[in-house]
Amino acid sequence: MHLDGALDAYSFPRLEATLRGLREENRNNVVLDCAGLDYISSASLGALIGFARRARENGGDMKLVKLSPKIYNIVELLGFHKILEIYPDLESAVKTFGS
């Protein structure tokens, strides 16, 4: 799944709806391509963390790839790099599913 632009309060309802759709379809292995992401709010991070946790309970996971240095720095400073799995590219993220 590709994320583009900003995940903020304005786009949050769309993010929630998308994650809800993934849950309803029982899609527990998700890779988020963040190459186009230029902002992420705390609520959006919370939603991604919540999804990742539920996915792990169901034997899957959510992985983030291609975070910009700016976004990665934010995620790291907040300590979320210990909660969310982050990879430089799609291939390295996909390899870890099921491992």
Next chain:
Amino acid sequence: MQEKAKSAGPDRISLQIPARYSYLRIVRQAVGDLCAQTCVSEFKAAQLEMAVDEICAELIGKLRPQAESGTPSLHIVLRREAGEIVGEIFYGGQKIEFPALTEVKQASPEDTDRLGSYVVHRFVDRIEHVNDPESGWTVRLHKAI
């Protein structure tokens, strides 16, 4: 929306926005612009951007139900002072409370219900919430640079 021309000085940006989430990107842009003009690092700029966005988003969420008619507004002033960037968010009406403004103790990253408070306290050095008879309520964020 009103935006003061840069001739007001490169160390200050003032804007007034309708209290709508769709305007948050403009606020973030203003923070980024001021930081770029005042040579703040990209990473510190991103932190301040996030803190200001969090505060504005909370205020917008709470102002709109309060408004009796029309769309309320936020007036935001960003300025560089000695050794810090100050972000002021002015709003009218009743005092608005939310965790980022009232909690002294920082939430943890595990507490996903209080992430907004955690982010604001993590990324700014001081938060004030003051009242002025002329300008109403002000949330003031201070970030050392």
